[in-house]
Amino acid sequence: MEKKAMTRAILDAKKNKGMRWDAIAEQIGMAPVWTASLALGESSATEEIAQKLCAVLDLGDDVADALMVCPLKGQWMEKTVPTDPMIYRFYEIMSVYGTSVKEVVHEEFGDGIMSAIDFTLDVEREPNPSGDRVKIVMSGKFLPYVRW
Amino acid sequence: MEKKAMTRAILDAKKNKGMRWDAIAEQIGMAPVWTASLALGESSATEEIAQKLCAVLDLGDDVADALMVCPLKGQWMEKTVPTDPMIYRFYEIMSVYGTSVKEVVHEEFGDGIMSAIDFTLDVEREPNPSGDRVKIVMSGKFLPYVRW
Amino acid sequence: MEKKAMTRAILDAKKNKGMRWDAIAEQIGMAPVWTASLALGESSATEEIAQKLCAVLDLGDDVADALMVCPLKGQWMEKTVPTDPMIYRFYEIMSVYGTSVKEVVHEEFGDGIMSAIDFTLDVEREPNPSGDRVKIVMSGKFLPYVRW
Amino acid sequence: MEKKAMTRAILDAKKNKGMRWDAIAEQIGMAPVWTASLALGESSATEEIAQKLCAVLDLGDDVADALMVCPLKGQWMEKTVPTDPMIYRFYEIMSVYGTSVKEVVHEEFGDGIMSAIDFTLDVEREPNPSGDRVKIVMSGKFLPYVRW
Amino acid sequence: MEKKAMTRAILDAKKNKGMRWDAIAEQIGMAPVWTASLALGESSATEEIAQKLCAVLDLGDDVADALMVCPLKGQWMEKTVPTDPMIYRFYEIMSVYGTSVKEVVHEEFGDGIMSAIDFTLDVEREPNPSGDRVKIVMSGKFLPYVRW
Amino acid sequence: MEKKAMTRAILDAKKNKGMRWDAIAEQIGMAPVWTASLALGESSATEEIAQKLCAVLDLGDDVADALMVCPLKGQWMEKTVPTDPMIYRFYEIMSVYGTSVKEVVHEEFGDGIMSAIDFTLDVEREPNPSGDRVKIVMSGKFLPYVRW
Amino acid sequence: MEKKAMTRAILDAKKNKGMRWDAIAEQIGMAPVWTASLALGESSATEEIAQKLCAVLDLGDDVADALMVCPLKGQWMEKTVPTDPMIYRFYEIMSVYGTSVKEVVHEEFGDGIMSAIDFTLDVEREPNPSGDRVKIVMSGKFLPYVRW
Amino acid sequence: MEKKAMTRAILDAKKNKGMRWDAIAEQIGMAPVWTASLALGESSATEEIAQKLCAVLDLGDDVADALMVCPLKGQWMEKTVPTDPMIYRFYEIMSVYGTSVKEVVHEEFGDGIMSAIDFTLDVEREPNPSGDRVKIVMSGKFLPYVRW
């Protein structure tokens, strides 16, 4: 089973069960964003997680197998600049604040990067009287450039 | 004075004074990432902030004037996919987790986006025994799509 | 049901009923452009609107469900510069007058943007003896850049 | 005198005089957005307008000459997708609502386009208790496709 | 019926009837290039023309309906620079002589453009002893830039 | 002398003399569009033409030399899709009518192309009560594909 | 029959017959590279050649018909820079030696080009003790730029 | 001395001496195309060749030094598809005949490529009553893919 069919199967099951990502995530002991990325074919599961997810959603072994395959990531991006406004905002943030974050990180940590692999990302609702806010917390290990 | 010359002047003054972004930011009562974005020409200042910054760094009125101009943002990006590894990681995060964040935000808030204008971004060091981490906290007002 | 099939179903029903966008829009209490964007899969509906639209066009629950899904917007754009002359004119307007609008907006409102989310767009016929005109009225909330 | 130098001269004079675009526009009897587009080198002036503008800002004949040259338009756009958030919103509007406007215009007027040449664009402040809005009114002659 | 299937049906019927574009064009009272553009899905027909064309080629109402739909033009161009040598030559002409034509048109007509909408294009064979020539005659209404 | 400086010198001399392209062209016995393409650095001159042009405009030998150099053509095009509206229309014509012209040319001449080298292009004003038209006549030798 | 299906049919027949391109080419009296280009849908055949090719490979009239259609060339190139190493080398040669060939051709022939239409290309094996070589001989008519 | 200045110096000296590429090439014992590629900064010279070239053209040691530097090749190509018609024809040949050459080479030599490094390219005039032809002979070592 290809990742695309796997995603379709999971989204259909999720809809039929009427479950939200956070409910599914809780059942398999993972975070909501990561759980969604697994379902959308951008992450891969351990066997244990794959089976838990299939148990929660009553899906078969072919889905579990597909969940364990390491994906070719980012295939949904057909254009180098995404047109979807929700996703584009990340591109805009990179374009407007990317050099500033680079300045501050280098000053604090030296030459290196924030890992996007040893990395977690959580989304929270931040209540606010003038309109609730989306809070995104990223945490990535700082990786200093090796000088050899 | 063009923004480029302004940036050069500020970076030189900052180096001569031996000040970090957080020290400058504290002096002008703003956050370090925003202060850097102002210096790099991606944000604009109120007159009060512009004068405070020039006072802290002993810079003239031409710099203060340039700080108040609304910039044409993102001009540093000569390529649609940035090659700098530190900045590229944001592109990668968007490519790998963009669709997942979209799923989770829509489920929680409905159709709309996280604003990149009514928006703040802070960088923190997260101490960790297996290597300190870069923590990035973004907070953007949720803007629901108007249906008219 | 995917958005594409949903669009196909709505366009066929619309044709069979011989209804114009403004007639459908009036029936569901919304504006014509927005109604078209919903049908073309660029907007999402509340449950109430989805059911009204399906009632007007005698369409089933699968269409109503698809109408409520938050779309991945802009997927029709396979090229970064659109070739369709009607749509290209917006690109041209941005290219020729974009910097001027930016100047005028910043002078009037300060640094910030016109929202494309808290936003409405209406098309009207403007009678004119030397040839009728297309009048497009956009109204977007001004969002000032937060300085933090 | 090249258009770039002309723009620089006008912006400096405007700043020294402390005049807004609408004030200058009123003096030369034109609209603010068009006046800005002339100053930024995206439009060309008649001799009369060129001289009026130079009179208002105390600028010389070389500026007047440059104002009358037909410009190679859109040269500021170094990337096919602009990164400046204020200008990008027009790209986003085209991407999200372009096909819908096309539907509505074709239904009302038949096959053709809204001209971007026989065209005007005005920006207004729309007072609103929950935050003022930017109102943009475009008016372009409808040009039907000739069938020959 | 989608435009693609419509094109297939027309090309097959044309082949079976052994008719050339100019013969078909004559039957429906239009020009050959325009007739081909209609068949290839780049133009739309009035009801009268659509029915005439279907009568000439013995095609059904679904083809006639499809002929009347306003097309999303230029979809065949998957690359911004076309690789087909016959079509590429237009790109080359634009690249080599575009700025010169612009000079001459502006000098003769002032600031504005040659319309590509109120526009006709005809192809003729120009007999020549050293090899016949392709003569292309374009005629587009001059549209002066409105200054407002 | 580089081509850019040559162009600058010719445009300045042309302005000082108050001559139009057609007047200059007549003096050197060539067509206006070709004369402009020579001045803009997209064509090269024979020695005779180069000297005639310099005589007409009182320009020196360095200009004449530069006029004879075979140019690297199309360098002005920094983007694969030009933003200037006058020039873009050629791109649009290619995009909308390119496949139709191809059909008609192939049917009349067989497989091959219209040469863009053994090629002339003339611009004429076509008087018209509902607005004058720009008439462009291209004539290129038909080159049949060699089958070997 | 579309060109793609035609190519598939020819490649299958060629494989079943165990014939090389040069053997097929000899049977139809043409060169191997051209014969391959015909089979791959980049060239078109006369009726005589089409029938000979179908006779050699025992293929039907639908293949012969498809061979005679003038193709939309270069459609296999989905990327502007080809990734296949054998084909990429031509891009590299153009990039490294293109300007040099231009210099030498212009010096010898004047301003103009080597035709890619009145053009032949042959591939030969050049025996060599330190490793055989691929010899490619291109011959294209020199086309001088017309000055008009 | 940078390569660009070196090229300028060589082209000026060549012009002053009134020498053609083939004359210079003969003096230094190399081929004309290669000699031009050296002068244009796409190839590098041995010390012996560098000194010979400088002797022939009366140029100094700084030019000789620059000639020996290994260049970053292809920098002149600012666009992935070149607009110069003479150079573009190579792109067109690759696009139209690239897959055919690939077929024929693989059939004759097996999987591998024609080297563009162990490679020579010569340009000759091929006299022809119906117009002289440009003959280009490329010879590149066949490099079979290593299977390991």
Add this chain to the structure above:
Amino acid sequence: MEKKAMTRAILDAKKNKGMRWDAIAEQIGMAPVWTASLALGESSATEEIAQKLCAVLDLGDDVADALMVCPLKGQWMEKTVPTDPMIYRFYEIMSVYGTSVKEVVHEEFGDGIMSAIDFTLDVEREPNPSGDRVKIVMSGKFLPYVRW
């Protein structure tokens, strides 16, 4: 059988047999990376290797035939900059260290390149107490530029 179906067949058989790439590679006497590249359709096999591989995985002659076809390489790359993080790192290495490797190779070997055809690539696990490492060893014949 097309390469894509061949890949699918091999991956399925590999999964059913529960064999790793190194085990398959050992059975056919080749290296793991090369064996994977053969299965993924980026390399071609000799008849002997093709038959061995099919024997190991119990696959038929159509797979063997497909394995021997010279592939059009790199077709999986739909974007010029790959989004998959594992593969992107090679792009990043080229971007960050490409010019440095070029410097060092030229200094040691002179002008030329490392062949990517007469080339092997092996991947090894490098045990390391602070986290195992991926070791990649590339070996390509140095090819000096021919000067002719």
Add this chain to the structure above:
Amino acid sequence: MEKKAMTRAILDAKKNKGMRWDAIAEQIGMAPVWTASLALGESSATEEIAQKLCAVLDLGDDVADALMVCPLKGQWMEKTVPTDPMIYRFYEIMSVYGTSVKEVVHEEFGDGIMSAIDFTLDVEREPNPSGDRVKIVMSGKFLPYVRW
């Protein structure tokens, strides 16, 4: 001092001293490729390394300061696909063997990547009777994807 001027200064000093990269590298106790990357502005130095390098090459404090700045990496890449043949081979290797390396790494290590930050790269000459080879050894820490 900007990185570009720093690079120029180092390359000039290196040439005057007649030192190779490996000699300089030995003096500062680092590897040749890394030393070159530092000089070319793609890496940053500790204060100790910066001073050692300046001592070896008799360069001033401004160079030392510039060496310590964290660079915006990859700025030399003006095109997403590099044209220099030596550097392009890395792009080709990624294109041809990227998916295979991905397969083998994932099978051995699980989902994750080879770090390009905690990474070293060495170039060696590999003597070989049929032509010496370039050996490139990359070693990057394996970073497993965090599942959270």
